[in-house]
Amino acid sequence: MDFMKMVAEVERLYPVERLERAKARLRAVWERRMPPDRMPFVYIGLPAPPDKEAFDMWDGICSNERLLEEQLETIIDRAQVDDDYVPSLSPGCRQGTIPTAYGAIEQRSADHTWVLPMLRDPKDVYDLGHPDFTREGVAAELIDRVRFFRAATQGRVPIQMADMQGPLDLASNMWGTEPLMMAMYTDPDAVHHLLQLMTDAFIEYVRLLDEAAEGDMVPIHCMPVNWMPKSAGVALSEDLLAVISPRLYPTFARPYNEQVADAFGGVVIHSCGSVEHNLMLLAGTRGLTGVNFSATETALPVLVDRVGGKAVIISHYGDVRCNDLPKLTPEEHVRLCMREFRRAGASGIILVMPLGVERDEMLAMNPLVKQLTQMSGA
DSSP: OOHHHHHHHHHHHSOHHHHHHHHHHHHHHHTTOOOSSBOOEEEOOOOOOTTSOOOOOSSSOSOHHHHHHHHHHHHHHGGGSOSSOOOOBOOOBOTTTTHHHHTOEEEEETTEEEEEOOOOSGGGGGGOOOOOTTTSHHHHHHHHHHHHHHHHTTTOSOEEOOBOBOHHHHHHHHHOHHHHHHHHHHOHHHHHHHHHHHHHHHHHHHHHHHHHTTTOEEOOOSSTTOOOOGGGOEEEEOGGGGTSOTTTHHHHTHHHHHHHHHHHTOEEEEOOSOOGGGHHHHHTOTTEEEEEEETTTSOHHHHHHHHTTTSEEEEEOOSOOOTTOOOOOHHHHHHHHHHHHHHHTOOEEEEEOOSSOOHHHHHHTHHHHHHHTBSSOO
């Protein structure tokens, strides 16, 4: 496979002028300014052409060569969409990235790869060593992939950070969600010890990823089509935000996220599920620069009111719905975002998902989305 021929095609389809326009909008949002012409939006890809075989790029079931080929093909294919996408390559999304370096085991079931908790007793947390993330587990695999991507493209395509769970989710993957949350009451010292280990591991590993990317890492993964300047910090996933109580969150989550923010100059937090019960506490996170939630799981008006004045809102939507929130079409989601952003004088990034919409429809609605996201108008 001639990867450099594909890279040259990417550069032809995404000239510097196009990228600078997109980055100007995105940078304005991250700097808490209004964008120059319209709110930035990014298509989460296009539905594959009818003759293209479905491809699962996230669960470690293909070679680096095949993964790179697929991503470059996707970047080339989506160039016909006029949005604010900035090409980059993603090393992947694996729950076992950090835990497997400590010895946790991955298990594949239902077309997904899970990590099995390895801690059985509170005292086990004190026996955890310090793994070499460049040599052990999925952590090493993804670093090797980043190096391969850089070499195969001669460093001409930026690298997205891997989809990284934050300290709380890492602790949950290591111990199990229910045992971890029970231990917050029965063995809080052990929980704090584990959370500190996971915080240190997160910070170390993100720095190793950036080093492997030769400093050309895009420090966000939610979603892995977004662009964010390094001045905004780094992103982490904290799906336990949806289930942990407001009583526990300030003690067992926020301080560790603040350490991440201190290390990188800011933190962007993603969670699936309904997180309305923790939004006020989340907004109080020192160094919070952005949040990413689904508008069909967490009510966007509530999110904008509680967090919009503190951080950039990245809104997407999905098939999962919580608390009787309505199902959204792509157009309905864009209109909802613009209505709420205008109401609150907030800015954000709108992710347009190809759910329940055919490829031709997604392409045809592109002019409408551009019109709807103009800074003036209804």
